[in-house]
Amino acid sequence: MLGEFEYILITVSAGLGENAYGVAIREEIEAATERKCAMGALYTTIDRLERKGLLKTWMGEATPQRGGRSKRMVRVTVQGIRAAEEFYNTVARISRGASWVESPIGRIS
Amino acid sequence: MNRITWPLVELTSKLLERNEREAVLGDLLETSESAWKGFLDVFGLVFRRKADLWKDPRPWFTGFIVTLPGSYLLMSASLSVSCTYQRLVNHKVFGAKWPTGDEGYLLLLCHIFLLIAWSWSGGYIVGSVSRRTLWASAALSVFPSSYLCCMVPSEFSSRACLFLFLLPAVFGVRLGFRNARISLRLASLLALTITVLMISAWSSRALWILNWVLVLPAWYLVAAAWRSAQNGQPGLWPIRRIRTS
Numbered sequence: 001m002l003g004e005f006e007y008i009l010i011t012v013s014a015g016l017g018e019n020a021y022g023v024a025i026r027e028e029i030e031a032a033t034e035r036k037c038a039m040g041a042l043y044t045t046i047d048r049l050e051r052k053g054l055l056k057t058w059m060g061e062a063t064p065q066r067g068g069r070s071k072r073m074v075r076v077t078v079q080g081i082r083a084a085e086e087f088y089n090t091v092a093r094i095s096r097g098a099s100w101v102e103s104p105i106g107r108i109s
Numbered sequence: 110m111n112r113i114t115w116p117l118v119e120l121t122s123k124l125l126e127r128n129e130r131e132a133v134l135g136d137l138l139e140t141s142e143s144a145w146k147g148f149l150d151v152f153g154l155v156f157r158r159k160a161d162l163w164k165d166p167r168p169w170f171t172g173f174i175v176t177l178p179g180s181y182l183l184m185s186a187s188l189s190v191s192c193t194y195q196r197l198v199n200h201k202v203f204g205a206k207w208p209t210g211d212e213g214y215l216l217l218l219c220h221i222f223l224l225i226a227w228s229w230s231g232g233y234i235v236g237s238v239s240r241r242t243l244w245a246s247a248a249l250s251v252f253p254s255s256y257l258c259c260m261v262p263s264e265f266s267s268r269a270c271l272f273l274f275l276l277p278a279v280f281g282v283r284l285g286f287r288n289a290r291i292s293l294r295l296a297s298l299l300a301l302t303i304t305v306l307m308i309s310a311w312s313s314r315a316l317w318i319l320n321w322v323l324v325l326p327a328w329y330l331v332a333a334a335w336r337s338a339q340n341g342q343p344g345l346w347p348i349r350r351i352r353t354s
Binding site: 021022023026038039040041043044059062063065066067069070071072 | 128129131132133134135136138139140150151153154155156157158161
């Protein structure tokens with residue numbers, strides 16, 4: 001099963017579609033989690049997911065704003081989508097009846 | 110990115126693979142992060158990459174099972190060969206610390222051959238089994254020298270006699286690193302010759318018991334060559350360089 005960060009990365013990449021690459025993924029993760037995302041964590045996780053066949057990466061176009069350097073583009077594979085779906089369903093199933101699902105803290109206070 | 114830190118970031122990123130370096134440097138330029146933050150990001154990634162290598166048992170095997178004890182034994186053998194040479198050629202005897210026995214020129218030649226063969230086969234394994242952590246193996250091989258330097262007889266003008274094994278070992282590492290495959294015939298011949306010579310030296314009481322460990326790399330080469338032959342990749346005589354992925 002996927003880890004938490006792996007799930008976030010796959011979900012964000014799937015959401016970005018054709019525009020999924022290092023900077024865009026990192027910004028989306030930071031916006032969604034409200035936490036800093038280290039470049040080391042991002043790229044090592046991308047590699048790990050690619051080795052598992054859940055992502056596919058390739059070197060994309062070079063742009064002037066990147067100093068003529070290429071982007072590492074990311075695409076979620078069918079297995080990646082299945083793994084993310086499995087993770088989500090498991091979390092949803094296990095969370096049923098949990099107090100923070102039934103009455104979230106915001107609602108109590 | 111300022112002019113001072115950017116070269117530092119670029120230098121650190123050289124430890125990454127080419128495509129990754131390209132993507133990472135591009136990302137940093139695009140986000141226009143602070144120079145110091147960019148450096149920490151790249152350094153963090155490099156650290157993770159290097160640390161990842163040690164999840165594999167091979168660097169541990171080459172570093173702590175082959176290189177560390179191997180270099181100690183090879184330095185001792187180098188010193189022993191030097192002492193025997195000094196006794197035979199310059200008639201210098203180094204007392205009880207380094208007894209050189211009654212070895213003649215024949216046994217000295219046998220020891221020299223063994224030293225070269227041990228070093229070469231050990232180096233080959235280190236070079237071929239764990240290429241990306243070669244720097245760590247090289248660093249570990251230095252440790253025994255600090256201890257053995259104290260044991261060199263004072264009559265020796267230089268400590269270089271400890272490192273007689275270095276040249277064949279480096280040659281072996283280089284060949285192993287290039288993934289040169291040894292034919293089963295050559296590997297078997299080498300392992301058999303080493304074993305026969307060691308038995309002969311042992312029967313003349315001219316071998317330390319721990320030196321038997323040094324025969325293992327040669328037999329490892331035989332096993333590796335045999336496995337390659339089984340997979341339909343017979344090496345040519347004497348060696349052939351194969352493509353690395």
